[in-house]
Amino acid sequence: MIFEPVIGLEVHIQLSTKSKMFCGCSASYQEQEPNSLVCEVCLGLPGALPSVNQEAIRSAIKLGLSLNCRIANLTKFDRKNYVYPDLMKGYQISQFDLPIATNGTIMVDDNINKSEALIRINRVHMEEDVAKLTHDDISNSVIMDINRSGVPLLEVVTEPDFSTASQAEDYLVQLQSIVRYIGIGTANMEEGSFRCDANVSIRKKGTKKLNEKVEIKNMNRIKAVSRAIEYEIERQKEATKNGERIVQETRGWDDIKSKSIPQRSKEDAHDYRYFPEPDIPALQISEKFIEGMRSKLPELPKLKLQRYIDELGLSEYNASILVSNKKKADFFEKVIMSMNDIAEKQKLHPPSIASWVNVELNSVSNSAKDSDLKNMKISPENFGKLILLVSENHLNKNSAKELLEEVYFSNDDPVRLSEERGLQRIEDTTELKKIISVVLKNNPNAVNDYHNGKETSVRFLIGQVMKESKGKANPQTAENEIIDQLKNDK
Numbered sequence: 001m002i003f004e005p006v007i008g009l010e011v012h013i014q015l016s017t018k019s020k021m022f023c024g025c026s027a028s029y030q031e032q033e034p035n036s037l038v039c040e041v042c043l044g045l046p047g048a049l050p051s052v053n054q055e056a057i058r059s060a061i062k063l064g065l066s067l068n069c070r071i072a073n074l075t076k077f078d079r080k081n082y083v084y085p086d087l088m089k090g091y092q093i094s095q096f097d098l099p100i101a102t103n104g105t106i107m108v109d110d111n112i113n114k115s116e117a118l119i120r121i122n123r124v125h126m127e128e129d130v131a132k133l134t135h136d137d138i139s140n141s142v143i144m145d146i147n148r149s150g151v152p153l154l155e156v157v158t159e160p161d162f163s164t165a166s167q168a169e170d171y172l173v174q175l176q177s178i179v180r181y182i183g184i185g186t187a188n189m190e191e192g193s194f195r196c197d198a199n200v201s202i203r204k205k206g207t208k209k210l211n212e213k214v215e216i217k218n219m220n221r222i223k224a225v226s227r228a229i230e231y232e233i234e235r236q237k238e239a240t241k242n243g244e245r246i247v248q249e250t251r252g253w254d255d256i257k258s259k260s261i262p263q264r265s266k267e268d269a270h271d272y273r274y275f276p277e278p279d280i281p282a283l284q285i286s287e288k289f290i291e292g293m294r295s296k297l298p299e300l301p302k303l304k305l306q307r308y309i310d311e312l313g314l315s316e317y318n319a320s321i322l323v324s325n326k327k328k329a330d331f332f333e334k335v336i337m338s339m340n341d342i343a344e345k346q347k348l349h350p351p352s353i354a355s356w357v358n359v360e361l362n363s364v365s366n367s368a369k370d371s372d373l374k375n376m377k378i379s380p381e382n383f384g385k386l387i388l389l390v391s392e393n394h395l396n397k398n399s400a401k402e403l404l405e406e407v408y409f410s411n412d413d414p415v416r417l418s419e420e421r422g423l424q425r426i427e428d429t430t431e432l433k434k435i436i437s438v439v440l441k442n443n444p445n446a447v448n449d450y451h452n453g454k455e456t457s458v459r460f461l462i463g464q465v466m467k468e469s470k471g472k473a474n475p476q477t478a479e480n481e482i483i484d485q486l487k488n489d490k
Helices: 054-066 165-181 222-241 287-295 301-310 316-323 326-338 340-346 350-367 380-391 397-410 414-420 429-442 444-451 457-468 475-489
Strands: 003-014 078-081 091-094 101-110 115-128 132-136 141-145 152-158 194-204 214-219 249-254 259-265
Touching: 003 165, 003 222, 054 101, 054 115, 054 152, 054 165, 054 287, 091 115, 101 165, 115 165, 165 194, 165 222, 165 301, 165 326, 194 222, 214 222, 214 259, 222 249, 222 259, 301 316, 316 326, 316 350, 326 340, 326 350, 326 380, 350 380, 350 397, 380 397, 380 414, 397 414, 429 444, 429 457, 429 475, 444 457, 444 475, 457 475
Parallel strands: 214 249
Antiparallel strands: 003 152, 003 194, 078 091, 101 115, 115 152, 132 141, 194 214, 249 259
């Protein structure tokens, strides 16, 4: 029997708003003293009234539009009732039947099968995060930090349209990138601001009926999501072949052991006893407001990638590296803008600039453990000047790399620094001729080889000139001067 996987994803995205979803407490809970960012609303005390964070509403609309969703003109909040230690109120304020965005789409790639697939977005809805529970194995206790309770969340729910783990992986990469590009969140899985649950089931190939699904949680890396899906597919296939019944349940992913572990039976919607949140009126959103939000959206990653390839002549590889980091892509474009006239004259085209950003700038940022470029001080103008110094043969690449490491944090003028430190290439032919004369005098064997027809000896002599000049001689100029002197000395 041939089985096919049926996969749907639910992604929770924490929003980078200043305050929480329904109160004025700070939403920046990371690295704060536990239980220091709380109020009567966070604690669910009697009489506490929630008020809606308007910036969170705008963020939800931005994401919905970016995923080609229909934005609701009327949306409301609901109480999702369940009992769990991280939920002080005994319910979560979420959205049920009138979410803020529905019916979206996104195209994903399957890198393994080299194909594309259309993934339908069922809904994007708003809700509040819960408190953070930490299990202390030493004291055999559970510690609760309420700071996270009430932080704004968006939940993006897909239809069960994925058929491979590779598709799911590409979807998460794209969604993560979109969140960062539109500026609504950090989308860092490691810190819990981008959390994914995968619903996985299998069915006999060719049938349409959906079988019992298993929800997998606790995946803190995109690669872990892919591995967990692959594991669960194989587990269900093996169980079915052995005559076992797949039960609807929630399983946790153990990344170290590379296996999923049963946690609890999976709830259905009716188990949560949803009802409208009585303390928050329904929200009306006009088409004018929606279109205003649409007009403010930035260029999204996939469109930017295609533009880099089609209009700027970048390879797909270089373009994809740039687009993966919005700050890096923005920096790249600013370098181009700062050098438009000069770059054209010097034939310093975008692919050359992209290579410098992706290789040299990336090398410095990685060494500095600054992959997000948060500590980068070098301006696009000074970065462009540095590239020009190399392209015009005023500076060798090794010296340019050394300067970049310094200017990255200082934004000093690379032209001035290279001049002050005597790093620029020797353009004075008189000085160069003196160096070449010394090299020829000190290497008579190479000179004799040249005169005996071994013209490759010139390469050795160029190397000696570069060594004597500490890399500052122009290799092409040096070669011409060496040949002239050898011919004149013959």
